[in-house]
Amino acid sequence: MQTQSLWEHTLTFFPQFLAALRERVAPDSTVAVIGASDGKFVLPLAAAGYRVVAIERDPVALHGGDVHLPGDSQARALGLIDRLKLEELHERVEVVEGDFLEDAPLGRHCSAVWTSCSWHYSANHHRPLAEFVDRMQRLVRPGGVFGAEFMMPVERRHHMTEHYTSPERLLPHFLGEWEVLLTLRTNEFTERAHVGRPNDHTHRMGLLMAARTSTFTDHF
Template identity: 70%
Template sequence: MGEQQTQSLWDHTLTFFPQFLAAVEERAASGATIANRGASDGGFVVPLAAVGYRVIAVERDPLALHGGSVHLPGDENAHTTGLIDRLKLQALHDRVQFVEEDFLQAEPLGVLCDAVWTSCSWHNSANRHSPLAEFVTRTQEMVRPGGLFGAEFMMPVTQRHYLIEHYTSPEKLRRHLIGDWDVLLTLRTNEFTERAYVGQLRDHTHRMGLLLAAHTPSSSLYQEKKDS
């Protein structure tokens, strides 16, 4: 058994999260509520909580939440610290609410969030049984008027990927934003080689995209809802 892994297993992977965080800091109040759908072991939850946001972590994987043995590149095994214990070690546990359920099967949160972030989740094979539109719609429904929707996602590389709708693009994804949404930013990478990680034990080629949007219902409709 190797050493204990206390950092996120995804710390070295490419992410557009800094762009999302900058948009949140510009638009949301201090102490805002941010949901991370597909929170994994907390690569985004921990930094959000550390700067003072209230975080709702939606994750169904017991290993990601509670830790356990993982097989690492280089044919090594390690015990990884789960998100819950990582938060406790940094005295951030009280800032995070956990939803330990399948996102598409869980009951509504009962609160609208100031921003929602999801990273490379819907393209995973375990989630491809549900249409991409369902993932996007359920995520949209978590965002309050004036709030932010942020998603980074895998774009197609091989011919096989082009046949799977979950490998999408910023242009295709924005078509799923039903209702009053203002797309603030789209980004994409060229093909790049990413180092091996848990679940993908060899170096591999990716393309990634980002879409940031703001929920901007018409002022009259929004006022009617507030008054009702």
């Protein structure tokens, strides 16, 4: 791709999710991306032949704008919408601008849903983590795939909120109608400074992927 995401070089388990899609989901199926940002995952999914519902609340991530870079510099960043047009992928992506916890398109079912390190942000702490997970699950049709990578607790303050979690703590949300396909975790690692984090910092990440095996009643 000619354009590049601001998050291009951050660590991700996305290749494992993409491999699960290729094994379990038909080409041209619809994949929802929660917290789509500027398209780090949306564009590769669309380029791979999937149709994508991209849900994002940040206007700069969607429409572009000025961002502060490490080293106290500033740059003009492309947003998701312009990146899609430049890569000629816009016809394969439906962009939903809104808060997933308030405006999630719960009336539709997709073949897969993916989120990357989104629910640990403080803007999502006013609602229980279980609600975020449940809303994602409700988007997945029978036979579909759920994928989430997330921050695990490292600092003391992380242990004070459930939104920094682990695969083990998430497993109770995937009983009954779900088959857990894969859980992974990293050791602590140092990530280079990036947008929003002006200094090098320590992370630990986890992954949970599951397949939905039966139907359920949507009570929203």
